[in-house]
Amino acid sequence: xxxxxxxxxxxxxxxxxxxxxxxxxxxxxxxxxxxxxxxxxxxxxxxxxxxxxxxxxxxxxxxxxxxxxxxxxxxxxxxxxxxxxxxxxxxxxxxxxxxxxxxxxxxxxxxxxxxxxxxxxxxxxxxxxxxxxxxxxxxxxxxxxxxxxxxxxxxxxxxxxxxxxxxxxxxxxxxxxxxxxxxxxxxxxxxxxxxxxxxxxxx
Amino acid sequence: xxxxxxxxxxxxxxxxxxxxxxxxxxxxxxxxxxxxxxxxxxxxxxxxxxxxxxxxxxxxxxxxxxxxxxxxxxxxxxxxxxxxxxxxxxxxxxxxxxxxxxxxxxxxxxxxxxxxxxxxxxxxxxxxxxxxxxxxxxxxxxxxxxxxxxxxxxxxxxxxxxxxxxxxxxxxxxxxxxxxxxxxxxxxxxxxxxxxxxxxxxx
DNA sequence: GTCTATAGCGCGATAGAC
DNA sequence: GTCTATCGCGCTATAGAC
Numbered sequence: 055x056x057x058x059x060x061x062x063x064x065x066x067x068x069x070x071x072x073x074x075x076x077x078x079x080x081x082x083x084x085x086x087x088x089x090x091x092x093x094x095x096x097x098x099x100x101x102x103x104x105x106x107x108x109x110x111x112x113x114x115x116x117x118x119x120x121x122x123x124x125x126x127x128x129x130x131x132x133x134x135x136x137x138x139x140x141x142x143x144x145x146x147x148x149x150x151x152x153x154x155x156x157x158x159x160x161x162x163x164x165x166x167x168x169x170x171x172x173x174x175x176x177x178x179x180x181x182x183x184x185x186x187x188x189x190x191x192x193x194x195x196x197x198x199x200x201x202x203x204x205x206x207x208x209x210x211x212x213x214x215x216x217x218x219x220x221x222x223x224x225x226x227x228x229x230x231x232x233x234x235x236x237x238x239x240x241x242x243x244x245x246x247x248x249x250x251x252x253x254x255x256x257x
Numbered sequence: 258x259x260x261x262x263x264x265x266x267x268x269x270x271x272x273x274x275x276x277x278x279x280x281x282x283x284x285x286x287x288x289x290x291x292x293x294x295x296x297x298x299x300x301x302x303x304x305x306x307x308x309x310x311x312x313x314x315x316x317x318x319x320x321x322x323x324x325x326x327x328x329x330x331x332x333x334x335x336x337x338x339x340x341x342x343x344x345x346x347x348x349x350x351x352x353x354x355x356x357x358x359x360x361x362x363x364x365x366x367x368x369x370x371x372x373x374x375x376x377x378x379x380x381x382x383x384x385x386x387x388x389x390x391x392x393x394x395x396x397x398x399x400x401x402x403x404x405x406x407x408x409x410x411x412x413x414x415x416x417x418x419x420x421x422x423x424x425x426x427x428x429x430x431x432x433x434x435x436x437x438x439x440x441x442x443x444x445x446x447x448x449x450x451x452x453x454x455x456x457x458x459x460x
Numbered sequence: 461g462t463c464t465a466t467a468g469c470g471c472g473a474t475a476g477a478c
Numbered sequence: 479g480t481c482t483a484t485c486g487c488g489c490t491a492t493a494g495a496c
Contacts (some may be wrong), residue, residue, distance in 0.1 A: 067479080067480090082288070082374070083286055083288055083289075083370070083374070084288070084289070085285070085286055085287070085288025085289035085290075086286075086287070086288035086374075087288075088470085088471070088472085089471080089472060089473085090470095090471080090472090098480080098481095099480065099481055099482085100472085100473090101473085101474075101475095101480075101481070101482080102479075102480060102481080103472095103473095104472080104473060104474075105479070105480080106479095108473095109472075109473075110471095110472065110473090160373060163366075163369055163370050163373055164370075166366055166423055166424060166426075167286070167366050167367075167370040169426050169427065170363055170366055170425075170426050171285070171286070171289070173426040173427075173430070177430060180427065180430075182427055182430060182431050183430055183431050183433075186431050187431070202444075202448065203441060203444070205428075205431070205432060205441060206441065206444070206445070206448060209417065209420060209421045209424075209428070209441075209445075210416075210417050210452070212420060212424070213413075213416035213417045213418075213419070213420030213421065214412070214413050214416045214417065215416075216416070216420060217412060217415060217416030217419060217420045217423075218412045218416065220369055220420075220423060221369060221412075221415070222373075223369075223372050223373050223376040224372065224376075224383065224385055225408075225412070227376075227380060227383075227385060227386055228385050228386050228389050228390070228408070229408060230386075238406060238408060238409065238412075241405075241406070241409070242409070242412075245405065245409060248459075249413070249452075249456055252455050252456065252459060253452055253455065256451075256455060270461080270462090291488085291489070291490090292489080292490065292491090293488090293489080293490095301462080301463095302462065302463055302464085303490090303491090304462075304463070304464080304465095304491085304492080304493095305461075305462060305463080306490095307490080307491060307492075308461075308462080309461095311491095312490075312491075313489095313490065313491090
């Protein structure tokens with residue numbers, strides 16, 4: 055009777071480790087991150103880390119999966135919304151992404167650099183090809199009759215949104231501090247959709 | 258007499274190590290790279306690496322400096338050329354960068370991720386702030402009387418050029434292989450300057 | 461200058477007490 | 479489930495022969 059109640063509100067330890075791992079991996083990358091750092095950050099012992107997750111590698115894969123989901127998960131539902139126009143899609147993606155990236159500024163560089171280290175491993179998890187090539191977004195572009203490949207718009211959209219965060223260490227110095235940098239990012243929420251619409255018209 | 262001839266055409270060893278290091282560091286990042294890998298790649302012994310460069314750290318800093326130079330060195334001379342118009346600057350930067358990145362596709366992700374790990378260290382080496390804020394390019398933009406901050410154009414320019422290479426692992430899968438991917442990059446050499454000119458006109 | 465051999469240490473992982 | 483203590487590997491760095 056008594057033993058039935060178990061792992062009910064067990065929001066601790068396992069979740070604490072995952073959060074700590076996420077933090078340390080993001081900051082240092084897989085190679086430079088030490089399991090000892092993660093354990094300390096989580097406020098638990100090193101041995102416990104191997105008790106919950108079998109190894110550093112295993113822990114990393116789990117955390118990594120969630121990060122990838124966060125970075126690309128914003129995209130697909132918006133791209134496949136049949137109710138919105140292209141213009142609205144531009145606005146929503148820009149808004150959502152910039153807000154998310156202001157909160158997690160070094161998410162892209164982490165995901166993209168780890169992705170490069172082992173592209174195969176995450177290929178199926180992304181399923182990017184199907185999500186994009188068969189998306190409502192791509193169809194809507196093709197209906198416009200543009201000669202320019204739909205992916206160019208996607209690259210421009212993501213490039214203009216994400217690159218300023220990837221290059222944050224440099225840009226922040228150039229712009230003169232975090233405050234000015236963030237002000238520019240806020241401006242881009244309105245500017246990027248405008249630029250994309252211009253590209254669309256001329257195409 | 259015989260011993261005088263020495264280290265004349267000694268383009269070997271030291272240079273071989275640097276090239277090997279560059280390759281291995283780029284592929285694996287600092288933390289995951291092993292000095293043994295570098296030694297093997299250079300076709301020399303492990304001890305020799307510490308003979309020429311004092312340590313892994315020291316070797317990394319030297320290689321890193323050259324990489325940063327490669328990535329940002331393209332920009333400054335073009336941005337400060339008084340003889341060319343804005344339109345010509347767009348064209349030259351796009352052309353030069355895309356050509357260079359086709360040869361060294363994972364240079365940006367390497368530089369940017371290592372830069373993030375230790376931004377202070379490379380701050381003075383870049384001198385990005387002076388190079389950019391006082392550039393001919395920025396002046397030319399301000400003369401146009403645009404209300405949009407000059408850095409937005411710079412971010413768009415670099416974002417549209419560099420991002421597709423940062424995201425290469427994903428994009429290559431999506432586009433269906435290296436060949437298609439490269440074809441898109443070739444197209445962008447002409448498209449990106451056109452888009453930037455549009456932004457300029459409307460601003 | 462270039463090698464072999466090894467010192468010295470930090471890491472991930474585990475055994476075993478509680 | 480959580481801890482302490484420790485193993486054993488693989489790394490950087492160096493000593494010393496040639």
